[in-house]
Each structure stands twice: as structure tokens, then as C-alpha cells.
Amino acid sequence: MRPTTILAAAVRRATGGAALALLMALVAVPGTARAQMGPDYWKVTGVAADDHLNIRTGPGTANPVIALAPNGAVFRNLGCRGEGSGRWCHVETPDGSSSGWVAGRFLQESGAPTEGSVSGEPDVPELHARQTGEVEVRFASGCTVLYNPAGRAIAAGSSCSGTQRNLAHDAIEAHRREQGIAIGQGDASIAMQSDVNLSGNGTIYGGGGLTGRIFGHKEGAYALALAGGGLTCTGLVRHAPGTVRSETLPVHCINGASGSAVLVRNRSGKGYTLSVTLTNGTGGYVIF
Numbered sequence: 176m177r178p179t180t181i182l183a184a185a186v187r188r189a190t191g192g193a194a195l196a197l198l199m200a201l202v203a204v205p206g207t208a209r210a211q212m213g214p215d216y217w218k219v220t221g222v223a224a225d226d227h228l229n230i231r232t233g234p235g236t237a238n239p240v241i242a243l244a245p246n247g248a249v250f251r252n253l254g255c256r257g258e259g260s261g262r263w264c265h266v267e268t269p270d271g272s273s274s275g276w277v278a279g280r281f282l283q284e285s286g287a288p289t290e291g292s293v294s295g296e297p298d299v300p301e302l303h304a305r306q307t308g309e310v311e312v313r314f315a316s317g318c319t320v321l322y323n324p325a326g327r328a329i330a331a332g333s334s335c336s337g338t339q340r341n342l343a344h345d346a347i348e349a350h351r352r353e354q355g356i357a358i359g360q361g362d363a364s365i366a367m368q369s370d371v372n373l374s375g376n377g378t379i380y381g382g383g384g385l386t387g388r389i390f391g392h393k394e395g396a397y398a399l400a401l402a403g404g405g406l407t408c409t410g411l412v413r414h415a416p417g418t419v420r421s422e423t424l425p426v427h428c429i430n431g432a433s434g435s436a437v438l439v440r441n442r443s444g445k446g447y448t449l450s451v452t453l454t455n456g457t458g459g460y461v462i463f
Contacts, residue, residue: 234263
């Protein structure tokens with residue numbers, strides 16, 4: 176049996192004039208059964224709008240994911256195995272530089288990609304694991320975001336856009352789910368030493384300023400303090416900002432009012448917004 180060879184590679188294509196690139200790994204898998212033939216090319220279809228098709232090192236979900244393909248991605252057909260929902264297909268990039276295995280139920284027959292379809296697209300992430308346990312998320316544009324073993328972003332290139340930061344976060348979440356690890360878990364020593372100290376300003380709906388602070392030294396126990404417009408409220412943030420997309424938490428105020436707050440990562444990828452709603456009808460927000 177030939178050894179499996181894994182090399183870094185990139186897939187690039189365009190659909191309807193919009194450039195789209197997919198970074199993936201090149202995997203050579205030994206053949207153990209005669210592959211079923213079909214059309215020359217497949218197109219990815221039927222994947223949820225907010226999801227991607229997993230590309231694996233071999234046929235079957237037991238094999239690790241090496242890349243993600245969006246709807247519309249076109250691949251050369253190298254043959255399929257199995258039937259119905261159990262069918263797996265070996266696909267290759269149109270330029271022949273890389274290949275992998277995907278679930279056949281998400282493929283439909285396609286024509287060959289048109290000339291000029293190879294083009295750079297910075298918004299498809301490629302993951303590279305370091306021996307230290309850290310993971311780099313790289314983009315074709317040169318943007319790189321570095322995550323520690325606990326799944327927390329610790330550095331990002333100055334060229335990274337907010338969209339790329341969000342895509343990197345999603346890629347890390349998918350990678351850790353595939354490994355059965357939740358964001359924020361993994362390296363206990365890092366989780367226990369996560370220092371957070373954020374301050375922000377905002378507004379109470381109807382007038383008045385509102386200030387906020389999130390601080391603490393232990394994962395799962397970060398204090399929230401809000402003050403302004405006659406309000407003094409507190410809460411407990413369970414996750415370090417940035418390790419999850421959003422978190423809802425109860426808040427309690429010294430005047431007897433209570434309610435809830437929602438902390439979300441801003442769409443720009445920079446900073447966070449906390450929205451507060453109290454049972455007495457008061458509400459507001461703070462931008463960190």
C-alpha cells in the first residue's frame with residue numbers, strides 16, 4: 176500500500192464573474208475498490224447557505240477534514256464509491272494540483288470550468304497546525320490569524336479585514352468541533368490564565384450615557400459592571416470575549432431592576448457590543 180502524501184495546495188475558481196478560492200490539502204489515497212465513473216466534472220450543491228462541504232482525506236466521515244468547499248465549487252471527477260447516501264466521490268481541482276473526498280449527495284453534474292476561472296480570493300481560510308498546538312488560519316491575500324491551543328485568537332496580521340477575522344473564527348470553530356473540542360476548552364492552563372480587562376461606552380435608550388467594563392482572570396468568571404443614568408448593574412460573563420460569537424447573561428441592578436444582556440462580536444471583527452434590556456423597560460448598549 177502506498178503511503179498517504181499530504182501537501183499544501185490551493186483551489187481557485189470563479190462563478191458568474193465572482194472569484195472564489197478554496198485552500199485545501201493534496202491527499203493521495205490508495206484505491207481498494209474499483210471506483211464508479213460518472214461525469215467529467217462535479218459541482219457542489221445543496222449545502223446550507225451558512226455552511227460548507229467537508230473535504231476529507233478519504234471516503235467516510237472517520238477521515239479528517241482537510242478543507243471546506245462552498246456551493247458552486249467545481250471539481251474534476253476521479254470516481255465514486257458506494258450508493259445513495261453512502262456514496263463518496265474522489266474529486267480533484269481543475270488544474271490537477273490537489274484532491275480529496277466528499278459526500279456524493281452534495282454533487283451534481285457540471286461542465287468544465289471556463290477559461291480565466293483561476294483567480295485569487297482572500298476569503299477562504301486554510302488551517303495549519305503548529306507542533307506547539309497553535310493553529311494558523313491563512314488567506315490567499317496574505318492575512319494570517321494565529322489561535323492558541325484553547326481556540327482563542329492571539330494575533331492577527333494588519334492586512335486582515337473584519338470579514339476575514341470572522342471567517343477565521345468560524346474555521347477554528349469547525350476545526351475544533353470536528354475534533355470534539357469546544358471553543359474555550361483544550362489547554363486548561365491557558366483557560367485558567369485568561370486575563371480580560373475591557374472598557375467601553377454607550378448610551379441608555381432615551382438619553383444618558385452608559386459605561387461598561389468586563390474584567391477578570393479566570394475563564395468562566397468574568398465580571399460585568401455597568402453604570403450610568405442612575406443605573407448600577409452587574410453580571411457574570413462565562414466566556415472570554417471573542418471565544419464565542421455571542422453570549423446572553425442575566426444582569427442585576429442595585430435599584431432592584433434585573434434583566435439580560437447580550438454580548439456579540441462586531442461584524443467588523445473589531446470589538447464587541449453589549450445590549451442590555453431590563454424588566455423596568457430601561458435598555459441601552461455599550462461598545463467595547
